[in-house]
Every structure is written in structure tokens, then in C-alpha cells.
Amino acid sequence: xxxxxxxxxxxxxxxxxxxxxxxxxxxxxxxISSAPEKKPSDLQGDSxxxxxxxxxxxxxxxxxxxxESNHIFDxxxxxxxxxxxxxxxxxxxxxxxxxxxxxxxxKDRTVYRQQLVTSWWELIRVMCPKAGxxxxxxxxxxxxxxxxxxxxxxxxxQKQLFSTVILxxxxxxxxxxxxxxxxxxxxxxxxxxxxxxxxxxxxxxxxAEAQRIQQLKSxxxxxxxxxxSLLNSKETERQMLENELKNRIDSLCExxxxxxxxxxxxxxxxxxxxxxxxxxxxxxxxxKVDKELSxxxxxxxxxxxxxxxLQDKLTNQPEALEVSTGDIMIEYQTVRQMxxxxxxxxxxxxxxxxxxxxxxxxxxxxxxxxxxxxxxWVEDNDPECFVRLHKNMKNRIVPYVLCxxxxxxxxxxxxxFDRYNRITSRGRIVxxxxxxxxxxxxxxxxxxxxxxxxxxxxxxxWMEEGLTGQxxxxxxxxxLKGDLKSYFIADYVLWMTKEVEGVQRLDKEVRAVFWRxxxxxQEKKEELKKRSTVYAELCQRxxxxxxxxxY
Numbered sequence: 085x086x087x088x089x090x091x092x093x094x095x096x097x098x099x100x101x102x103x104x105x106x107x108x109x110x111x112x113x114x115x116i117s118s119a120p121e122k123k124p125s126d127l128q129g130d131s132x133x134x135x136x137x138x139x140x141x142x143x144x145x146x147x148x149x150x151x152e153s154n155h156i157f158d159x160x161x162x163x164x165x166x167x168x169x170x171x172x173x174x175x176x177x178x179x180x181x182x183x184x185x186x187x188x189x190x191k192d193r194t195v196y197r198q199q200l201v202t203s204w205w206e207l208i209r210v211m212c213p214k215a216g217x218x219x220x221x222x223x224x225x226x227x228x229x230x231x232x233x234x235x236x237x238x239x240x241x242q243k244q245l246f247s248t249v250i251l252x253x254x255x256x257x258x259x260x261x262x263x264x265x266x267x268x269x270x271x272x273x274x275x276x277x278x279x280x281x282x283x284x285x286x287x288x289x290x291x292a293e294a295q296r297i298q299q300l301k302s303x304x305x306x307x308x309x310x311x312x313s314l315l316n317s318k319e320t321e322r323q324m325l326e327n328e329l330k331n332r333i334d335s336l337c338e339x340x341x342x343x344x345x346x347x348x349x350x351x352x353x354x355x356x357x358x359x360x361x362x363x364x365x366x367x368x369x370x371x372k373v374d375k376e377l378s379x380x381x382x383x384x385x386x387x388x389x390x391x392x393x394l395q396d397k398l399t400n401q402p403e404a405l406e407v408s409t410g411d412i413m414i415e416y417q418t419v420r421q422m423x424x425x426x427x428x429x430x431x432x433x434x435x436x437x438x439x440x441x442x443x444x445x446x447x448x449x450x451x452x453x454x455x456x457x458x459x460x461w462v463e464d465n466d467p468e469c470f471v472r473l474h475k476n477m478k479n480r481i482v483p484y485v486l487c488x489x490x491x492x493x494x495x496x497x498x499x500x501f502d503r504y505n506r507i508t509s510r511g512r513i514v515x516x517x518x519x520x521x522x523x524x525x526x527x528x529x530x531x532x533x534x535x536x537x538x539x540x541x542x543x544x545x546w547m548e549e550g551l552t553g554q555x556x557x558x559x560x561x562x563x564l565k566g567d568l569k570s571y572f573i574a575d576y577v578l579w580m581t582k583e584v585e586g587v588q589r590l591d592k593e594v595r596a597v598f599w600r601x602x603x604x605x606q607e608k609k610e611e612l613k614k615r616s617t618v619y620a621e622l623c624q625r626x627x628x629x630x631x632x633x634x635y
Contacts, residue, residue: 150250153247173209204435212419260484308387312384335356422514423435427491432491451517462530491518495529514529538551578590584604595618
């Protein structure tokens with residue numbers, strides 16, 4: 085008999101797990117350990133690590149789900165396969181989960197719930213090194229990806245939803261689920277996330293030299309991409325100047341015949357004489373561009389030669405960047421910390437997927453396609469949210485996005501860029517998959533990224549210059565106490581949810597700072613200008629700055 089004081093959802097779970105037959109029953113651990121191994125088809129991974137500076141935006145997502153179910157969660161031995169072969173850690177999860185689902189005392193359930201958090205992450209610790217195995221069983225991969233260990237914890241609608249999720253990354257964007265993240269780390273295609281602890285290379289470690297070379301190559305790749313971008317820019321500028329020069333020379337060489345004195349032609353007209361000065365000006369401009377182009381060409385050639393040399397050294401390594409188990413454990417600890425941060429101190433850190441805590445609508449669940457759709461919306465309204473400026477060149481660099489199966493509400497930026505390549509490397513943002521509002525979680529992560537990039541750019545003068553400087557000075561004038569970045573993130577969310585629609589929620593000074601340093605798209609500005617004199621005045625300031633070249 086189930087206690088009437090228990091939540092009805094839990095009561096339904098207990099009714100299912102109490103049954104002795106069907107896929108909802110919890111088998112004994114002896115049955116789990118003896119589950120036969122299965123060899124499913126390989127889970128294809130389409131990693132996208134090279135930054136394409138020519139790409140201008142996200143492609144529109146048109147396919148969000150598969151047309152047919154993959155039937156992974158219909159497997160009656162899903163639970164056995166997911167936990168099978170994972171040793172004591174799986175046994176502990178099995179025992180605590182069984183007690184949690186069958187316990188009727190609320191205080192005991194709270195204790196089991198806390199114990200399950202610890203035991204779950206111990207299970208992830210032993211499973212994460214296996215994520216790089218393309219033959220890893222689908223239930224194990226789904227456990228890592230979505231936190232689904234027991235399909236009976238789905239509602240029928242949720243089961244159908246998760247059964248039609250697109251498993252492979254066909255988007256060409258660096259958005260990863262947790263199992264894919266560990267797979268990329270294990271393969272060496274993705275470097276370890278930054279930590280405060282310094283990692284000292286071990287002596288006689290065959291992978292240490294390869295990692296050192298990879299770090300040098302990563303740094304050189306940034307120089308190579310930037311040099312090529314500048315080179316393309318200067319070649320385009322040279323082509324434009326040459327076309328203008330050709331047009332003027334063609335105009336200079338046109339002469340009208342003298343009537344009655346044919347075939348003799350007229351001397352230069354006054355308009356043609358003015359062309360001499362213009363041609364000289366174009367020649368001087370071409371000379372300047374050619375000098376700059378020569379410098380960038382030299383940088384590009386040097387970076388390419390260094391890159392080829394480093395690639396040869398990597399190829400000749402005995403193991404092509406085989407990441408050690410110790411490094412994977414470091415990343416595991418980092419990911420666990422990330423998961424905690426998505427929930428916050430007072431948040432729900434329960435790690436197992438259950439209908440008790442999942443309250444998202446399908447399009448606001450943190451699946452890859454949903455996340456990319458919201459990121460596209462953010463960039464459409466804030467066109468420079470992923471732009472980094474280097475040598476007056478705007479480089480659009482989309483960060484790595486890690487989607488973690490947590491019930492947290494907080495997205496954040498883990499690092500704004502790779503410390504070995506500050507020019508063109510991707511930053512890293514983390515998104516909870518089951519938040520109350522996915523759009524707000526993503527906006528928080530983008531705001532955090534924007535703040536950190538602006539702060540790094542301003543360096544020692546971050547309290548005086550640019551976005552961070554002007555915002556800091558406003559906070560100081562208001563005599564507000566607390567975390568500065570938290571204020572900024574909250575204001576950015578208002579900026580992108582209220583102000584973008586013409587609903588004024590920010591302080592006048594903050595609105596002016598955001599308008600200048602985080603401008604909306606020109607179409608949005610024109611739309612807002614018609615709605616209120618507040619935005620019309622800001623547009624006029626833009627025009628004044630443009631005329632005085634002070635913008």
C-alpha cells in the first residue's frame with residue numbers, strides 16, 4: 085500500500101517499480117551484471133573544431149526530431165545494459181535508486197536523494213573514459229547524454245519525445261552533449277577545459293610531448309587564421325583600388341575627335357586634368373596596401389610553415405595525442421563542477437531523469453537543435469555577441485556549447501577563449517538541458533561570455549574603458565553592492581527580452597552603454613526608433629558619432 089501523503093507522481097513511479105514484470109521493474113544487480121553484451125551500430129560523431137571566419141551566422145534549423153522512434157528506450161533490458169559491467173559504482177546506484185523509488189518516508193527519501201547524487205557521479209567517473217568507444221552500448225550513451233537510467237521514469241509522451249531526438253551532430257556547429265564532450269576529450273580533438281590548478285607534465289609520459297606540440301599548434305593556428313583573414317581583406321581592398329584606378333585611367337584615355345581636324349583628337353578636358361590627382365592618390369593608397377599585404381603575406385607563410393612542421397611532429401609521435409586517463413579524470417571533475425554551477429547552491433542537483441522534475445515543453449528542452457535555434461535568435465538581435473576584434477578585424481567565433489543533463493536554470497561561460505590561442509580559439513559555455521526557461525539560461529551564458537571577452541580585451545583598464553568600464557562606473561555611482569557580473573547578466577537578459585521589444589526596463593545610462601557597445605541589428609534599431617523617442621535619441625547619437633568618427 086502506497087502512503088497517500090506521497091506526491092502522486094512518485095506514487096505512480098512506485099506502482100510501476102513494484103510490479104514484478106514488464107520493463108518498469110527494477111531487476112536485481114546479479115541480473116544486471118550478467119546482462120549479455122550488445123554491439124549496436126556505431127554512433128557517428130561529426131566534430132567541428134576548426135573556426136570558419138568566413139561564416140556569417142547560424143543556418144536555420146528545419147529538422148528538430150527524427151520522423152520515426154529509435155526504440156532505444158523500448159528495450160526491456162535497457163536498465164541492465166546501462167548499468168551492466170560498471171562495477172561497484174553501478175551496484176551502489178542500483179541499490180540507492182531502488183530504495184529511493186520504493187521509500188514512503190519523506191525524510192528517508194531526502195537522504196536517499198542526496199546519496200544518489202554522489203553515487204551517480206561516481207558512476208559517471210567510471211563511465212566517462214568509455215565515451216570515446218564508438219561501440220559503446222546505446223543505453224550507456226543515453227545515460228551519459230540525457231541522465232536516463234530507467235525508461236519507466238518517462239511519461240509516454242516524454243518517452244516518445246526522447247526516442248525521436250536526433251542523435252548525431254549534423255548541424256556543423258560545436259554543440260555537444262556530455263557523452264560527445266568526453267569522446268572529443270578522449271580523442272584529443274578537444275583540449276581540456278581550463279582549471280585553476282596547474283597541471284605538471286609527468287616525466288617519461290609519451291603523451292606529454294604530443295600535448296605540448298598540440299598546444300603550440302593551437303596557438304599557431306590562431307595566428308594562421310588571423311593572418312589569412314587579414315590577407316584576404318587586403319587583397320579585396322587592393323582589387324577595389326585597382327578597379328577604381330582602371331576606371332579613372334580609362335576615363336583619362338578617352339579623347340573626342342576635333343571636328344574638321346580629323347583624325348586629331350581633343351587635349352585633356354578640365355575634368356580629365358582633375359583625374360591626375362585622383363590617380364596619384366589611388367597609386368599612393370595601392371602602395372600602402374601593398375606594403376601591408378606583403379607583411380601579412382610574410383606572417384601567413386611563416387605561420388603555415390610552422391604549422392606544417394608541428395603537424396609533421398604530431399604525425400611522427402608514437403601515439404597521435406592519446407589523452408591519458410588522468411587527464412580525462414581532470415575533465416570529469418571539471419564537468420561535475422559545471423553541473424553543480426548550472427543548478428546553483430539551492431538548486432535541484434538530482435542527476436537522474438524523472439518525470440517528477442522534468443517540466444519542460446519539447447521546444448524548450450536543451451536538445452542540440454533547440455539550443456542552436458535560440459542561439460540564432462540571440463545573434464540575429466545581438467549581431468556582435470560572438471565577435472572578437474583583432475587588429476581592427478571582426479572575427480565571428482562561436483564558442484563550444486556543452487549541454488548537461490541537469491535541472492538547473494543557470495547557463496554560464498566557463499572560459500572566453502583558449503589560453504594558448506586568444507585570437508581565433510573558441511570559448512566554452514555550458515547550458516542545462518532541463519531548465520525552467522531555456523532561453524533565459526542561454527542568454528545568461530551569452531551575457532557571461534560577452535562580459536569575459538570584453539574584460540579580457542580591456543585588460544588592466546577594464547574598470548575604465550569599453551563595455552565593462554562604463555558599466556562598472558555606473559554601478560559605482562549607484563553604490564550597488566554585490567557581484568558586478570551578476571548585475572550585468574541580469575541587465576543583459578532584460579536587454580534581450582524587454583528592450584529588444586521596445587519595453588523600457590533598464591536605467592537610461594545602462595541602456596545607452598548597451599546601445600553603443602552591444603548594439604541591436606540595424607533593422608531592429610530602425611524598428612525601435614519608430615516606437616519611442618528614447619530609442620530615436622540613441623539613433624541620433626549613433627549618427628553624430630559616425631559623423632565625428634568617434635563611434
